[in-house]
Amino acid sequence: MTQKTDYTSDYRPLDVQAIREDFPIFAEIPPLAFLDSAASTQTPRAVVDAMDAYYDTYRSNIHRGIYRISEEATDQYEKARQKVARLINAPRTTEVVFTRNTTESINLVAYSWGSVNIQQADEIVLTELEHHSNLVPWQMLAQRTGANLRYLEITEQGLLDFTQLHDLLSEKTKLIAITHVSNVLGTINPIQSVVEAAHAAGAKVLVDAAQSVPHFHVDVQQLDCDFLAFSGHKMCGPTGVGVLYGKSELLEEMPPFLGGGSMIRSVERDISTYADVPAKFEAGTPSIAEAIGLGATVDYLTQVGLASIHVHEQELLKYAHDRLRDIDGITIYGPAPHQKSGVVSFNIEGIHPHDVAGILDTHNVAIRAGHHCAQPLMKKLDVIATVRASFYLYNTIEDVDRLCEGLQKAQILMTRRN
Numbered sequence: 001m002t003q004k005t006d007y008t009s010d011y012r013p014l015d016v017q018a019i020r021e022d023f024p025i026f027a028e029i030p031p032l033a034f035l036d037s038a039a040s041t042q043t044p045r046a047v048v049d050a051m052d053a054y055y056d057t058y059r060s061n062i063h064r065g066i067y068r069i070s071e072e073a074t075d076q077y078e079k080a081r082q083k084v085a086r087l088i089n090a091p092r093t094t095e096v097v098f099t100r101n102t103t104e105s106i107n108l109v110a111y112s113w114g115s116v117n118i119q120q121a122d123e124i125v126l127t128e129l130e131h132h133s134n135l136v137p138w139q140m141l142a143q144r145t146g147a148n149l150r151y152l153e154i155t156e157q158g159l160l161d162f163t164q165l166h167d168l169l170s171e172k173t174k175l176i177a178i179t180h181v182s183n184v185l186g187t188i189n190p191i192q193s194v195v196e197a198a199h200a201a202g203a204k205v206l207v208d209a210a211q212s213v214p215h216f217h218v219d220v221q222q223l224d225c226d227f228l229a230f231s232g233h234k235m236c237g238p239t240g241v242g243v244l245y246g247k248s249e250l251l252e253e254m255p256p257f258l259g260g261g262s263m264i265r266s267v268e269r270d271i272s273t274y275a276d277v278p279a280k281f282e283a284g285t286p287s288i289a290e291a292i293g294l295g296a297t298v299d300y301l302t303q304v305g306l307a308s309i310h311v312h313e314q315e316l317l318k319y320a321h322d323r324l325r326d327i328d329g330i331t332i333y334g335p336a337p338h339q340k341s342g343v344v345s346f347n348i349e350g351i352h353p354h355d356v357a358g359i360l361d362t363h364n365v366a367i368r369a370g371h372h373c374a375q376p377l378m379k380k381l382d383v384i385a386t387v388r389a390s391f392y393l394y395n396t397i398e399d400v401d402r403l404c405e406g407l408q409k410a411q412i413l414m415t416r417r418n
Contacts, residue, residue: 055289109246132375157335263279
C-alpha cells in the first residue's frame, strides 16, 4: 500500500541562523545542539511575548466576563482556535477542541466516543509503532468493554506491513488508531490509504499527529480522518495545550468527557443540558495563555513555512544517516530517510543508551535515550532502549557533526573504562 504526498509544494530555503535568533535559549546556551524536539521543542520569543501580553495587559477569564479585558481574552482565545483550524484545514472552527495535550485528546475520544460505540467483541486496530498515548487508552477501553485489540505489524525496514490490513478489518472493526509519524523510527504512514480501507469496512480512524503537524502540511479534509490529535509543545508552542480535531457529526453525538463549568447550557438540581461543541468538551477554566501562545505558534510556523521545515529536516536526516554509518558499531533502526520524518534512532555496540546520552550532555548535545514511551516497539526491535536524535527548523549541519563527534568520543571513553 503506497501513497505519494507532496510536502514541498511551497518550499523556500530556510535562513536557519536567523531562525535560531528567534529562540532565546540559543543565546542563553550558545553551544547547545538540541536534538530532542520529538520530545518537546524550544519556544520562539514571539510565542513567549504573546503569552506575556495576556498576563501583563488583559489577564482575565474568558466567555463570561462582560468587561473589556475579558472580551479581549475571549477574542484572542477563539482567534487561536481559528488559526489552528486553518493550519489543519478543518472545515469548521467548531471541530477544534482545546485539550492539555495529545494524550488527553486521545483519552477524550476513548472515553466519550468509545463509551457509546465500542461493545464486547468489537475490535480496535492499532499498530506496533504506537506511542503509549495511543495504546494505553485503548487497552483501558477494551478492559472496560470486552473489546479486542488487534495489531498491524511492521516489516524489518520499520514500515507497516499493509498486506495484513485487509485481513485485520472485518465487520467487528470499529476503529483504527494509528500514528501519522512514529516518534521512534520516524516512519511516515500513508494515512489516506488507511482511512479509505477503514471507511470501506465501516470503521472510524483516529490519527496521532503529534509528530506530523509540527513538521509538514497536514490536511484533515484530504486525509478524511475522523479524529486527529496533536500537542502544542512539540511544535514550538507552550506545554499544557493540545488539540483534538473531530468531524462535527461525531463530536455532536459524543457525551461530555468532563463535567463542570463552561460546558453546560443549563443546570437543574437533577439534570443538566450541555453546550454546543467545542465548549461541551472544554469544562472549567482552560489554559488561556497557552491557547493564545499556540495561536502565536501557528503564526510563526506559517510564516517560516512547513514545506521549508520538512525539506530542511530531510537534508539533516540524510546527512545524519551518512555520518552515522561511518561510525563503527552503530545500528540504525527504521526506514530510509525518504520514508520518514526528522528522527533517527540507533544504538552503539557495547554502550548503553543512557551512557551515550550522559556523555553527549557533557558536550552540550541534547538527545533522548530510553524506550520513548513505545515499549512494545522496543520488544519488536529486540532492544531495551535506543538513542534518538530528532531534528527541527533550528538545527544545523554543525549540530549533526557535533553529535557524531560526541559519539566517537563516547566510544573512546568507554573503551578506556573497559
